[in-house]
């Protein structure tokens with residue numbers, strides 16, 4: 001008999017079902033694959049063809065065609081990350097709250113493992129100033145009708161970024177904290193937090209809890225790849241606050257206030273996240 005190392009077995013259907021039991025969450029509907037292109041694509045197809053219940057999810061041991069924000073590639077090593085896409089049916093007016101729910105759910109889940117994390121606007125999760133998780137929500141439309149959404153989450157559990165261009169900004173949970181994590185347990189508890197928030201996207205408590213975890217508010221920052229009402233060029237200023245729609249409010253050098261709807265934020269003074 002061949003005994004595979006734990007890294008190859010911890011996202012099997014039985015491991016996930018057992019972890020859901022341990023986490024005390026009602027058995028969700030899920031699909032898990034040894035290898036897949038993008039869990040977001042698989043979840044989108046599932047949503048369109050079978051409309052599984054909200055909270056159903058797709059995960060994989062090895063995601064080989066992962067996508068990130070702003071058209072980027074999201075690369076992972078087999079067995080070293082948790083990549084999951086959760087199906088949701090938000091109202092069209094609430095779809096913008098999905099990524100907030102995702103990032104908050106990750107921070108809350110990590111807290112349950114004794115890991116302190118914060119959110120770098122808009123929805124990156126950071127531990128010890130390193131990005132450990134990204135969130136990619138994708139609404140699914142049939143013409144102008146919203147038929148659902150996929151909330152993609154990628155968490156670096158054991159990725160090793162040493163010697164890569166990401167070494168200065170990205171990190172993984174176990175190397176950063178010394179805490180060994182079973183991906184199935186991480187997944188089950190994360191699903192528990194996501195399914196807590198999915199029916200509460202319009203609850204002011206969601207926005208308040210997300211905002212309370214935001215890093216860099218009050219600090220000087222540069223926003224690259226900015227999408228704003230005024231310009232797509234990089235902008236610098238003091239991060240004042242976030243508006244109810246999630247836009248970042250920046251105070252520019254001339255005192256003007258600029259709202260930024262999306263982008264990458266970096267601190268420009270020492271000691272930032």
Ligand code: BTN
Pocket residue numbers: 037038039040041065066067068069070072074082083084085124133134135136152153154155
């Ligand atoms: C980011 O750029 O920060 C977002 C990264 C999101 C990656 C996750 S991994 C699971 C899901 N499937 C994908 O192809 N992307 C998301």
